[in-house]
Amino acid sequence: MAANLTKQTHFDAIIIGAGACGLMCAVQAGFLGKRTLILEKNSRAGAKILISGGGRCNYTNLHTSHQQFVSANPHFSKSAFAQWTVEDTISFFEIYGISGQEKTLGQLFPQTNKAKDIVEVFTNLCTDLDQPIWLETEVKTIEQVKDGFQVTYERQGKVSQISAPSVVMATGGLPVQKLGATDFALRIARQFGLQVIKPMPALVPLTITGKEQAWYERLSGNSIFCRVWNDQISFEENILFTHWGLSGPAILQLSSYWRAGQEFYLDLLPAQNIIELVVKERTANPKKSLLTILAGLFTRKFAEALQIFLPVDKNLASLSKTDLETIQQIIHQFKVKPAGDKGYDKAEVMRGGVSTDELSSKTLEAKKVPGLFFGGECVDVTGWLGGYNFQWAWACGFVIAQNI
Template sequence: MKQVDVIVLGAGAAGLMAAIEAARRGRRVVVVDHAAKAGEKIRISGGGRCNFTNLGIAADRFLSKNPRFALSALKRYTQWDFIARLDAAGIGWHEKTLGQLFCDGSAKEVVALLLADLAAAGGELWLSCAVGDVRRAGAGFIIETARGPMGAASVIVATGGKSIPKMGATGFGYQLAERFGLPLVETRPALVPLTFAEQELSWIAPLAGVALPARVGFGRSSFDEAVLFTHRGLSGPAILQISSYWREGQAISLDLCPGVDLGAVLRAAKQDNGRALLRSHLARLVPEKLARHIEADLGMEAPMGTLSNVALERVATRLRTWSLMPVGSEGYRTAEVTLGGVDTDALDARTMEAKGVPGLYFVGEVVDVTGWLGGYNFQWAWSSGWAAGQVA
């Protein structure tokens, strides 16, 4: 039976990072993944350019039963540390919006860098290799794999969540946690488009393809980013963000003209040019297709001069305080991440080691730490993987 110091389950961002760091300490490391290629989520992220981190890393941008749990790892391996890693490798990057950093070239460069670092440190990578049972054996573990059993002093679980199952996502990491007695926080799709019942969908679907800047809110949380109308409901960055906070049976709010006193704007437009149609003025603020849709829906296809100020206020209210009741989301099929996971109460925040199970570590998305859209989840992967790699 092959004997190593550390076996890492999962060859994604967190797993590769943990393996590299452990191998650089002279540990004998093997990374095992049932997928045929390593780092596939890295490769497809950011439209193929990898939104690898964010300049605005802070505790309030992560969702967890204990949001402060992530701070230890995030402060010890920061966004600047990963940026320095890319700079040293000559990988160009740029800031897009809201602190989001992307590669100038292909996300494949990040995958290639991680694989090169793993090989240089002496780590092994076993792809297309399914993992079966993981059990205690003395002070260490025995891991059953498609290539036969392997013994290890430490196991780092970096198997990710349930999001995007077509790329091989499974709930294996959660099952493994439960097998060792670790509690879980309920999992659900996050950073995912929202769907609606026929009543709302009949209004939304004709606008499929229309996108505009908006403010989307739920409870005390709101996001000012783009909203995209689709045949199934609503998507776009603002919707993906609020999906992590939204819960079934409750409404979200949409402001399609944030920061604009729309009632005053329309009254002034009526005064300036009463012969113009409502859609002509609305189209200066929102896409023309949406302007026409609003005009027809409210039955205001008439010159502005014939519309009362009360009617114009109805238009403003419709665009600025639109309450919508989602019936669900598109689920794990399109969710970028999984909310919930291994309860942080069961883990050491500094090392990511399971309390009461020496040598067992959980990193990345499998843990109950979920970041906002925009590079936060990758930074959690780098930081948590790094933390475990220092001690495993």
């Protein structure tokens, strides 16, 4: 089908993607008197925002700094966070009627607990600021031309072209395919000669296979507060046993620092010392079984499951030095070697992406391609679970808007 050249009002930038970064960019550009056009493949804006936080949207985290992000350049995000702070995010939403309520570990949710309220702030502002959002519009190609970029897209069955001095790639990452996720931003980066750090699922459940799988299946549904760690990082939050392995906040967090073939460890009782508890109880009740103690610390089901590792039926008086060493190791250094992860459709975000070496940290513009900007999840900056990735997206949108 031949492409038609669309008659248009001048746009300062074409934004690809109506997610957190793209929406914030359009609004902030509008505040500056700049005109943008958002092209969005989905039938609604903010599709991923709407499902975040179980539909409640943890839209920032009070503890945000560059230290909660995984990147080949851990300092890259500092400039964006200096330009758009957590306080800026809170103030922005409060102005438009959304007050935050703090939940676990600094996560901020709207008091209404409705993610759609976050999206409506942006869609209403885009209308007020005359920043159009074209839904169900799929971008086919982006080409550099004399005065900027020419974007070829398909909308309502017609292929057309539109031009602007700048293009903003805000298409997100590879999770979640049912929401239209693609590698389009990465393909565009490669097309223009930009390096891409290998993308992989992050904040993702981990799988256990082989002879150990049956043990995890048996415990499916059990949740335990743990310290989870490897040689890079440590998290203290809940883990969840599943029929295919491990999930829960602590596992999702660690997954961003895990690679296939690596091991990590669980401290199943991070606030107490199991040996001190056993020795103290042995003095008072030497005939009490180890199982009884473990059942008081964990669920009965979990305590019984530990019998393949520990002498749970022994009474405390009969525990040997070797038994105590084994108890110490299993409870405080339980080794896990996952087979893999559950993939992009179960991942919260993507790690990797457009290399930060290719972008200006101050503007997020491609150094080699003036006028081409990348922001949000498609960049090699991946936050922890709990609102950090939204703060990165808002900051990117603000920074880019200042420079288009």
